[in-house]
Amino acid sequence: MINPAEIKIRNLSIEYKKAKKGFVKAIENINLDIPRNKITMIIGPSGCGKSTLLKSINRLHDINEEVSVQGSLEINGEDIYYSGRPVPELRRRVGLIHQKPVPLPLSIFKNIAYGLKIHNNIHKDEVERRVIEALKKVHLWDEVKDRLDSPAIALSLGQQQRLSIARAIAIKPEVLLCDEITSALDPISSGKIEQLLVTLSEDYTIVWVSHILRQVRRMADYVVFLYMGRMVECGEKEQFFEDPQDSLTQNYIRGLFT
Amino acid sequence: MKYLEEKLVKFLMVFSVLLTLTPLILIIGITVVKGGGALINNPEILIKVPGPKYLLGGEGGFFHAIMGSFYMVLPATIIASLFAVATAIFLQLDYSSRIYAGYIRIILDILWGTPSIIYGVFILVILIFLQQRGCLLAGIFSLTLLEFPIITRYADEAISCVPKEIRENTYSMGATRWETSVIKIRYALPGIIAGILIGLGRGLGDAAAVIFTTGTGNSLPGGLLQSATALPVIIYQQANSFYVSVRDQAYAASFLLIVLFFIINVISRHFYAKFSKYVKG
Amino acid sequence: MKNRIYSRLLKDHMASHILNLFAFLIVLFFFLILVMLITKSVPVIRKNSIAELIFSSKWDTDAKQFGFFPAIIGTLEVTLLSMLFAIPVSMLTAIYISEYASSSIKTSISAFIDVLSGIPSVVFGLCALLYLVPAVSMVMKKIFSIQTTGMCVITASLTLSVMTLPVIISLIVESLQLVPKELREVSLSLGATKWQSVKKILFRAAGPGIISAILLGFGRAFGETMAVAMIIGSKNKIPVSVFSAGETLPSLIVNSFGEMMSVPLQQSALIFVALILFIIVMVTNSVAKMINIRLSQKWRY
Ligand SMILES: Nc1ncnc2c1ncn2[C@@H]1O[C@H](COP(=O)(O)OP(=O)(O)OP(=O)(O)O)[C@@H](O)[C@H]1O
Ligand SMILES: [Mg+2]
Numbered sequence: 001m002i003n004p005a006e007i008k009i010r011n012l013s014i015e016y017k018k019a020k021k022g023f024v025k026a027i028e029n030i031n032l033d034i035p036r037n038k039i040t041m042i043i044g045p046s047g048c049g050k051s052t053l054l055k056s057i058n059r060l061h062d063i064n065e066e067v068s069v070q071g072s073l074e075i076n077g078e079d080i081y082y083s084g085r086p087v088p089e090l091r092r093r094v095g096l097i098h099q100k101p102v103p104l105p106l107s108i109f110k111n112i113a114y115g116l117k118i119h120n121n122i123h124k125d126e127v128e129r130r131v132i133e134a135l136k137k138v139h140l141w142d143e144v145k146d147r148l149d150s151p152a153i154a155l156s157l158g159q160q161q162r163l164s165i166a167r168a169i170a171i172k173p174e175v176l177l178c179d180e181i182t183s184a185l186d187p188i189s190s191g192k193i194e195q196l197l198v199t200l201s202e203d204y205t206i207v208w209v210s211h212i213l214r215q216v217r218r219m220a221d222y223v224v225f226l227y228m229g230r231m232v233e234c235g236e237k238e239q240f241f242e243d244p245q246d247s248l249t250q251n252y253i254r255g256l257f258t
Numbered sequence: 259m260k261y262l263e264e265k266l267v268k269f270l271m272v273f274s275v276l277l278t279l280t281p282l283i284l285i286i287g288i289t290v291v292k293g294g295g296a297l298i299n300n301p302e303i304l305i306k307v308p309g310p311k312y313l314l315g316g317e318g319g320f321f322h323a324i325m326g327s328f329y330m331v332l333p334a335t336i337i338a339s340l341f342a343v344a345t346a347i348f349l350q351l352d353y354s355s356r357i358y359a360g361y362i363r364i365i366l367d368i369l370w371g372t373p374s375i376i377y378g379v380f381i382l383v384i385l386i387f388l389q390q391r392g393c394l395l396a397g398i399f400s401l402t403l404l405e406f407p408i409i410t411r412y413a414d415e416a417i418s419c420v421p422k423e424i425r426e427n428t429y430s431m432g433a434t435r436w437e438t439s440v441i442k443i444r445y446a447l448p449g450i451i452a453g454i455l456i457g458l459g460r461g462l463g464d465a466a467a468v469i470f471t472t473g474t475g476n477s478l479p480g481g482l483l484q485s486a487t488a489l490p491v492i493i494y495q496q497a498n499s500f501y502v503s504v505r506d507q508a509y510a511a512s513f514l515l516i517v518l519f520f521i522i523n524v525i526s527r528h529f530y531a532k533f534s535k536y537v538k539g
Numbered sequence: 540m541k542n543r544i545y546s547r548l549l550k551d552h553m554a555s556h557i558l559n560l561f562a563f564l565i566v567l568f569f570f571l572i573l574v575m576l577i578t579k580s581v582p583v584i585r586k587n588s589i590a591e592l593i594f595s596s597k598w599d600t601d602a603k604q605f606g607f608f609p610a611i612i613g614t615l616e617v618t619l620l621s622m623l624f625a626i627p628v629s630m631l632t633a634i635y636i637s638e639y640a641s642s643s644i645k646t647s648i649s650a651f652i653d654v655l656s657g658i659p660s661v662v663f664g665l666c667a668l669l670y671l672v673p674a675v676s677m678v679m680k681k682i683f684s685i686q687t688t689g690m691c692v693i694t695a696s697l698t699l700s701v702m703t704l705p706v707i708i709s710l711i712v713e714s715l716q717l718v719p720k721e722l723r724e725v726s727l728s729l730g731a732t733k734w735q736s737v738k739k740i741l742f743r744a745a746g747p748g749i750i751s752a753i754l755l756g757f758g759r760a761f762g763e764t765m766a767v768a769m770i771i772g773s774k775n776k777i778p779v780s781v782f783s784a785g786e787t788l789p790s791l792i793v794n795s796f797g798e799m800m801s802v803p804l805q806q807s808a809l810i811f812v813a814l815i816l817f818i819i820v821m822v823t824n825s826v827a828k829m830i831n832i833r834l835s836q837k838w839r840y
Pocket of ligand 2 (some may be wrong): 179
């Protein structure tokens with residue numbers, strides 16, 4: 001690897017406990033290094049644990065009593081599950097953009113200002129500047145600049161998706177976790193988002209879940225293939241697509257999957 | 259055969275609807291006609307306090323009861339709402355475990371189903387214990403106890419209905435439990451406000467909780483430790499009077515209560531529309 | 540930056556402690572009611588045994604004898620009668636509103652019923668006192684040639700059922716609306732009439748909701764104090780027929796409050812009544828919860 005690993009995942013296992021019915025192992029013993037300032041894309045069939053993996057990097061499973069996370073997960077050499085650092089602070093540094101956009105029950109402006117305001121003691125003008133900056137980055141500014149005070153819920157699904165991206169990048173995290181963020185977008189906006197992420201990858205480490213193999217071929221620096229909670233293969237894009245080692249991977253990228 | 263049954267049932271249904279609506283419309287009609295009539299005949303009963311021979315058909319009105327209701331219901335609703343929203347937030351998984359919340363919900367359900375007279379008796383027992391006479395403050399407490407479980411139930415329902423994605427989003431941005439709760443309250447606000455107004459309505463219309471606890475109250479409430487009375491209480495007390503004018507005042511008070519209820523309903527709908535625009539598309 | 544996160548966490552911890560305190564206060568309050576009612580009933584329980592209090596009809600304040608049997612019977616009679624009337628009417632009305640009525644009628648009737656479910660009970664009492672009471676009295680005289688004031692068990696029951704109707708109806712409508720549309724469509728497409736599909740499918744699917752609505756109405760009727768106190772005639776005797784005056788537990792408290800509060804033992808007797816009420820509420824609540832859990836396990840469509 002050229003870059004030092006930003007995120008180091010060792011022996012990570014995640015279980016969902018189900019009432020009465022034991023538990024579901026969603027992630028089983030994964031070891032993975034995610035390089036700095038690159039785009040790492042995670043692929044795999046539905047239900048293989050991609051979202052679960054992303055959430056664990058944000059420590060989002062902590063809010064759910066029924067999930068247990070085992071193993072170690074280091075970001076910049078610091079084990080996020082065992083460092084004494086406050087969890088909200090950790091989460092600020094690891095932005096997570098969810099699979100399904102959910103606007104907060106606030107206005108468009110306040111949706112983006114929310115994160116800024118909870119994390120920083122900054123002046124109103126500065127908040128405004130950064131909100132506008134974020135909106136421009138996700139190419140939403142032109143569409144919403146006249147109605148910043150109207151409810152965010154009134155936006156279309158694609159606009160909501162871009163809003164949630166803006167919300168995540170407004171607080172300037174170090175790692176950006178994107179869970180199928182272009183699935184609700186038309187080709188043009190999704191192209192713009194792709195461009196945005198390429199620019200962002202100069203400063204951020206990006207982990208991106210996608211179902212669209214063509215997008216992965218276009219965008220990825222590294223590719224990770226998950227199957228039923230296990231990591232089957234990972235590697236640099238060229239190598240991953242040209243010369244996949246595992247037969248599961250070969251079938252998957254040829255679309256021969258059953 | 260089955261079509262005959264269908265017809266018969268349909269007939270019964272329409273009949274039931276009529277059975278339901280007729281008495282209710284009658285009650286509103288009677289109150290409006292009798293109470294409205296009494297008010298038109300003698301509008302100053304709204305702004306006059308009882309004269310010396312008020313209950314014997316003498317001079318005066320029930321302004322004291324209007325103010326009494328007002329002074330009791332407003333503080334009670336504010337206190338009860340604060341407690342209720344706090345409790346509802348506590349019952350969420352952010353702050354308590356499922357089991358603990360379950361126990362508290364059982365207690366809340368019991369309090370919810372408790373007849374208001376019991377709250378009245380409870381406050382009375384405390385008054386006796388403190389060797390105090392009935393007063394405005396005791397009335398406020400009785401109504402607070404009465405309204406609290408009602409508002410809590412609505413608030414709990416509204417907050418529990420906040421989609422879990424909202425919580426996941428705020429947490430993943432690095433919000434604390436408290437900051438998340440604030441957003442949840444924002445989301446549930448339409449339901450919470452509806453609940454608060456329902457609680458306010460119950461407090462406004464309830465006589466049993468305050469009848470023993472506020473003293474005689476035949477003048478304007480002078481202070482927290484002075485006696486007071488409320489609209490439903492005077493309706494109860496004056497309904498059976500020998501004197502027509504006193505009975506009429508009971509009707510006028512009923513009319514006023516019903517008007518207030520309609521106003522509360524309108525306000526409730528207004529707020530609902532206003533705050534739900536951030537929630538529904 | 541660093542400080543900010545700690546001050547936020549501090550706020551969060553404080554909020555957590557305060558909320559914990561609130562929850563503790565509720566538990567405390569609940570047990571306080573229970574303990575206070577119990578301790579204050581001790582004097583009368585010492586004097587008359589619990590069995591005596593509950594099963595005797597002797598009522599003699601001078602001899603310090605308090606039998607609540609008549610009031611207990613009266614409560615049962617009034618509540619059950621009112622439910623007898625309210626349950627079928629409210630179910631039919633709710634089904635009509637939810638399944639048969641056109642959507643404009645649906646919204647207007649539901650809105651109306653919503654408003655009505657908030658009307659204070661004293662207003663019901665007042666109207667009943669003025670019209671229902673004389674009407675019952677007249678009917679009695681004309682048809683059965685019995686002389687009564689019209690203040691009796693049946694008057695109270697009718698008033699209570701009218702009062703509880705809006706509450707029960709709006710809850711049943713709510714639970715019917717929660718039943719998924721597809722369920723209805725499947726049943727109708729199989730050639731069932733509307734009523735058949737209501738009977739076979741909806742009642743099961745909405746069963747727990749309907750039952751809790753009825754139990755709620757029951758609770759309202761059972762605990763209603765003022766309206767009943769105004770029209771039941773306040774006689775502490777076992778009502779021989781539905782046309783005789785009687786007393787319910789809550790109305791007994793209100794009606795004998797003035798005359799009885801001065802003597803500690805009598806005070807204690809009334810507080811004992813409140814204790815009975817509270818215990819009944821607890822018991823019915825637990826039963827309701829159990830039924831609900833059972834049903835929602837069994838009746839999963
Ligand atoms: N809250 C939960 N409770 C129980 N099981 C869950 C929960 N969330 C996810 N799972 C299970 O964990 C496994 C992985 O789910 P996950 O959401 O991570 O899949 P995914 O790879 O993101 O799928 P998709 O591509 O459809 O989004 C699935 O089998 C799922 O059923
Ligand atoms: Mg997913």
